[in-house]
Amino acid sequence: MFNLHYKLEKYSIRFAVAIILVAAVGGIVEIAPLFTIDETVEQDPNMRVYTPLELAGRNIYIREGCYACHSQMIRTLRDEVERYGHYSLAVESQYDHPMLWGSKRTGPDLARVGEKYSDAWHVRHLTNPRAVVPESVMPSYTWLEKDLRTKDLGQHLAALRKVGVPYTDAMIEHAAQDAYGQANPDSDAAAGVEERYGEATHIRSFDGDSRKTSEMDALVAYLQILGRLSDAATQTPPSAAPSTAESSVTEEAPDGN
Amino acid sequence: MIQQLTKFERRFGLVISVLVAGAGLTLIGMSEDGLLAIHGTIILAAGFIAALLTGGTIHEPEPDAKRLESYYDDPIKFGIIVSMIWAVFGMFMGVWVATLLAYPEWTFDAAWSSFGRLRPVHTTGVIFGFGGNALIATSFHVMQRTSRARMADQLSPWFVLLGYNLFCILAVSGYFMGITQSKEYAEPEWYADIWLVIVWVAYFALYMRTLARRREPHIYVANWYYLAFILVVAVLHIVNNLAVPVSFGHIKSYSAFSGVQDAMTQWWYGHNAVAFFLTAGFLGMLYYYLPKRAGRPIYSYRMSIIGFWGITFFYMWAGSHHLHFTALPQWVQTLGMTFSVMLLVPSWIAAANALLTLNGAWGKVRDDATLRFMFLAAVFYGLSTFEGSFMAIRSVNALSHYTDWTVGPVHAGALGWVALITFGSFYALVPWLWKREGMYSSKLVEVHFWLALSGTLVYVFAMWNSGVIQGLMWRTYNESGALAYSFNESMVAMHPYYIARAIGGLLFLAGAVVGFYNIWKTTKMDTVQSSVPSGDGLIADDASHSR
Amino acid sequence: MEIEHGALVYFSKFYGLIYLLLLSTGVLVYTFWPKNKKRFDYAAKSILTEEDHPHA
Ligand code: HEM
Ligand code: HEM
Numbered sequence: 107m108f109n110l111h112y113k114l115e116k117y118s119i120r121f122a123v124a125i126i127l128v129a130a131v132g133g134i135v136e137i138a139p140l141f142t143i144d145e146t147v148e149q150d151p152n153m154r155v156y157t158p159l160e161l162a163g164r165n166i167y168i169r170e171g172c173y174a175c176h177s178q179m180i181r182t183l184r185d186e187v188e189r190y191g192h193y194s195l196a197v198e199s200q201y202d203h204p205m206l207w208g209s210k211r212t213g214p215d216l217a218r219v220g221e222k223y224s225d226a227w228h229v230r231h232l233t234n235p236r237a238v239v240p241e242s243v244m245p246s247y248t249w250l251e252k253d254l255r256t257k258d259l260g261q262h263l264a265a266l267r268k269v270g271v272p273y274t275d276a277m278i279e280h281a282a283q284d285a286y287g288q289a290n291p292d293s294d295a296a297a298g299v300e301e302r303y304g305e306a307t308h309i310r311s312f313d314g315d316s317r318k319t320s321e322m323d324a325l326v327a328y329l330q331i332l333g334r335l336s337d338a339a340t341q342t343p344p345s346a347a348p349s350t351a352e353s354s355v356t357e358e359a360p361d362g363n
Numbered sequence: 364m365i366q367q368l369t370k371f372e373r374r375f376g377l378v379i380s381v382l383v384a385g386a387g388l389t390l391i392g393m394s395e396d397g398l399l400a401i402h403g404t405i406i407l408a409a410g411f412i413a414a415l416l417t418g419g420t421i422h423e424p425e426p427d428a429k430r431l432e433s434y435y436d437d438p439i440k441f442g443i444i445v446s447m448i449w450a451v452f453g454m455f456m457g458v459w460v461a462t463l464l465a466y467p468e469w470t471f472d473a474a475w476s477s478f479g480r481l482r483p484v485h486t487t488g489v490i491f492g493f494g495g496n497a498l499i500a501t502s503f504h505v506m507q508r509t510s511r512a513r514m515a516d517q518l519s520p521w522f523v524l525l526g527y528n529l530f531c532i533l534a535v536s537g538y539f540m541g542i543t544q545s546k547e548y549a550e551p552e553w554y555a556d557i558w559l560v561i562v563w564v565a566y567f568a569l570y571m572r573t574l575a576r577r578r579e580p581h582i583y584v585a586n587w588y589y590l591a592f593i594l595v596v597a598v599l600h601i602v603n604n605l606a607v608p609v610s611f612g613h614i615k616s617y618s619a620f621s622g623v624q625d626a627m628t629q630w631w632y633g634h635n636a637v638a639f640f641l642t643a644g645f646l647g648m649l650y651y652y653l654p655k656r657a658g659r660p661i662y663s664y665r666m667s668i669i670g671f672w673g674i675t676f677f678y679m680w681a682g683s684h685h686l687h688f689t690a691l692p693q694w695v696q697t698l699g700m701t702f703s704v705m706l707l708v709p710s711w712i713a714a715a716n717a718l719l720t721l722n723g724a725w726g727k728v729r730d731d732a733t734l735r736f737m738f739l740a741a742v743f744y745g746l747s748t749f750e751g752s753f754m755a756i757r758s759v760n761a762l763s764h765y766t767d768w769t770v771g772p773v774h775a776g777a778l779g780w781v782a783l784i785t786f787g788s789f790y791a792l793v794p795w796l797w798k799r800e801g802m803y804s805s806k807l808v809e810v811h812f813w814l815a816l817s818g819t820l821v822y823v824f825a826m827w828n829s830g831v832i833q834g835l836m837w838r839t840y841n842e843s844g845a846l847a848y849s850f851n852e853s854m855v856a857m858h859p860y861y862i863a864r865a866i867g868g869l870l871f872l873a874g875a876v877v878g879f880y881n882i883w884k885t886t887k888m889d890t891v892q893s894s895v896p897s898g899d900g901l902i903a904d905d906a907s908h909s910r
Numbered sequence: 911m912e913i914e915h916g917a918l919v920y921f922s923k924f925y926g927l928i929y930l931l932l933l934s935t936g937v938l939v940y941t942f943w944p945k946n947k948k949r950f951d952y953a954a955k956s957i958l959t960e961e962d963h964p965h966a
Contacts, residue, residue: 122594125590125595128672129594131679131929132677132680133635135922136698136922137624138918140624168543168544169542170479171477174482175479177765181688185840188846189837189846194690196623201621205625205626209547209685209764241851242851243463247477255396258395258610258613261609261613265610266617269606269617269618269621431964433962433964434964508957581952581953581956583953583957651957669937669941
């Protein structure tokens with residue numbers, strides 16, 4: 107069978123190579139320059155990374171497919187800026203592996219939903235959206251009260267560090283403990299979270315039950331931080347002089363090209 | 364069927380099966396999160412069954428040498444049946460998902476059955492399960508017939524098909540359990556991705572080795588499209604899925620890219636998955652089965668070549684039209700828009716070529732539902748590419764992006780183009796492969812046609828309406844200069860359209876079920892001596908012209 | 911670094927365009943090359959022949 111003496115015929119090989127060459131250019135031209143772009147987009151040295159609890163929440167967001175209905179990318183259009191807040195900046199998702207910009211808004215954009223509602227609202231809404239918004243078509247997430255798996259969060263942070271997120275050794279080492287501490291403000295572990303992730307970090311029992319760290323804690327912690335990891339957006343002039351609804355807020359893109 | 368394999372092939376198959384089973388065991392052993400062990404078990408079971416099948420026949424005699432005088436069609440038959448099973452499954456999931464958007468409580472109170480997990484089951488089920496199996500099966504058929512050569516060996520087609528379906532099963536079962544990378548159309552995790560690369564290399568090698576045996580000097584253009592599909596999908600898949608697993612014991616991995624770069628890579632992948640999976644491969648189908656069924660050569664072979672290189676070149680630039688007005692640099696958006704509009708030229712060249720082939724044979728189109736499937740597919744192909752190019756214009760996209768408007772053309776392409784060309788090709792191919800006089804019931808083909816057409820129209824019109832309304836509501840201002848509608852008001856306005864869409868989907872699903880039944884019954888009919896390759900007694904007419 | 915990004919973008923756009931033009935010309939020349947016509951005509955018709963077994 108695998109007659110290796112069947113030398114692959116030259117004509118079809120050349121043809122295959124031609125296909126690759128012709129197809130590859132477009133991708134290379136558009137993608138390659140983006141890898142030098144870090145230097146040209148806005149920067150925010152104060153941007154913080156996700157805490158282990160928020161990261162776990164983000165992974166639940168991915169697991170449940172929230173991205174199928176919710177975008178996290180406010181476009182540079184007047185109506186979007188008025189509805190959802192300052193348009194999203196590239197820097198704000200620089201630690202998002204992968205990004206969750208989304209492509210469909212069955213539900214509203216969530217890029218800046220952080221602190222828009224109380225924790226209790228989120229818990230009630232996630233458990234049964236129709237209890238809060240009667241006409242909602244969002245699914246009920248009744249299975250999030252179970253214990254959050256925290257023991258391998260350190261490995262998660264380490265993997266993220268490999269792809270470029272600046273987690274420190276201390277963060278990786280204390281990941282599980284920090285996840286616990288962030289949702290249990292009265293515990294000894296809480297202080298470490300503030301020390302490693304900054305004073306602005308939310309440290310509280312997100313699901314209202316401080317006896318355990320649940321998946322609900324993690325998901326709500328994540329939702330409450332959306333749009334708040336960086337203050338780049340509040341520092342660049344916001345929706346300056348929005349023109350018509352049709353035209354974009356910034357005719358020039360953030361990179362000035 | 365297994366006895367058809369040579370002794371060597373059976374032994375080699377046994378070795379591969381054992382290796383697969385071993386890989387499954389290894390995953391089980393390494394699993395730290397439980398989930399990997401479940402997928403390890405599925406892989407182990409697959410390898411175990413394959414080992415039983417190949418091992419159980421290991422001492423059977425060598426197959427008759429006469430097999431070499433015919434084409435090797437068993438895997439193609441298998442692929443067609445499996446593809447139809449996926450079609451029914453995937454479209455059922457589509458109808459379910461559509462219903463959930465109208466009636467969110469019509470599901471179980473369980474994680475696996477929530478919208479966010481079912482939606483990728485639908486997209487993967489139809490695109491990769493139904494579409495992918497159809498592409499692989501028909502490509503095996505086309506490459507042999509156009510090369511006038513038997514497949515290079517008998518083991519690799521089975522490895523490709525079974526391996527590919529293992530990938531699909533891992534993908535779909537994973538979503539139910541919440542295993543996903545979240546990248547649209549590239550959701551499966553790292554171990555499934557690696558497996559697909561192995562399968563794909565075998566697929567490419569098989570294609571090249573069969574082409575190398577061809578008895579025709581020129582490679583027929585349908586093969587070009589299939590080859591582009593195989594090659595470019597490989598490149599896209601590998602690049603977009605680059606990721607670092609949490610550990611070899613975790614299902615979870617983190618994408619190598621982040622933010623803007625990830626968005627661009629993802630939509631470079633996403634758009635070209637459309638181009639090379641949902642377009643190029645199916646154009647390969649079109650360029651073979653349409654002329655064959657119509658009994659006349661393609662209108663212009665030259666146009667097919669120009670279209671081929673146009674599509675291969677232009678599509679790659681267009682991905683950024685998924686990211687208009689986002690944080691992606693503007694020059695990339697503009698480039699994407701420009702190329703998307705230019706893309707209309709090669710797309711319409713292909714659609715026109717198909718329609719002009721039928722010009723002068725309209726009587727056949729009227730009488731033969733199979734040919735009508737293909738005709739309609741070409742029409743919808745033209746329509747969805749027109750809409751695609753239109754939506755790629757920045758000012759249009761400002762309105763259409765994030766809305767149901769996108770979903771409309773997507774399904775004009777998915778139902779109208781991808782599914783119809785597949786059904787048409789299957790109806791032409793099944794009697795031919797199984798050597799039957801014709802399909803079990805040509806009435807049922809007719810029934811399927813009308814169900815499919817009405818289902819598609821209902822679906823697409825519902826989404827156009829809802830999409831435009833949604834887009835307009837989001838950006839309408841009242842007299843005092845404030846936004847006129849809340850998000851929830853726009854959501855409520857969608858309700859009737861979501862019901863209409865679910866009904867359209869149900870019609871389409873019903874058609875697929877009828878089609879499956881008809882194909883199944885055909886395989887149970889009596890064999891005839893010589894089947895007529897160009898379809899139910901359609902005789903080639905003026906095949907002499909060419910351009 | 912800023913210059914580098916700009917240069918890369920310029921390079922991409924410029925050579926992308928050149929590539930587009932060359933490729934289009936190449937494809938058109940190939941398809942309309944008179945000598946290829948016979949081959950294409952033959953290929954277009956070749957799939958319609960009715961035998962259903964591989965050639966020895
Ligand atoms: C029975 C027929 C079908 C029904 C009822 C159906 C329904 C749906 C629904 C409800 C969605 C989700 C839309 C949303 O999130 O708003 C969807 C998405 C999708 N479907 Fe289908 N579908 C059907 C057939 C197909 C087929 C045959 C294909 C492909 C060959 C397909 C490809 C897709 C794709 C690619 C998406 C994602 C679209 C996007 O992200 O914009 N569907 N479908
Ligand atoms: C000339 C050809 C085409 C062009 C220029 C084009 C353009 C576009 C544009 C502009 C979007 C909307 C992106 C957004 O706003 O999010 C889109 C989405 C899409 N198109 Fe096309 N399209 C073309 C052909 C096709 C065909 C033939 C199919 C086959 C079924 C297809 C499948 C899709 C899918 C699945 C999406 C949804 C992606 C997502 O958001 O998940 N397209 N296309």
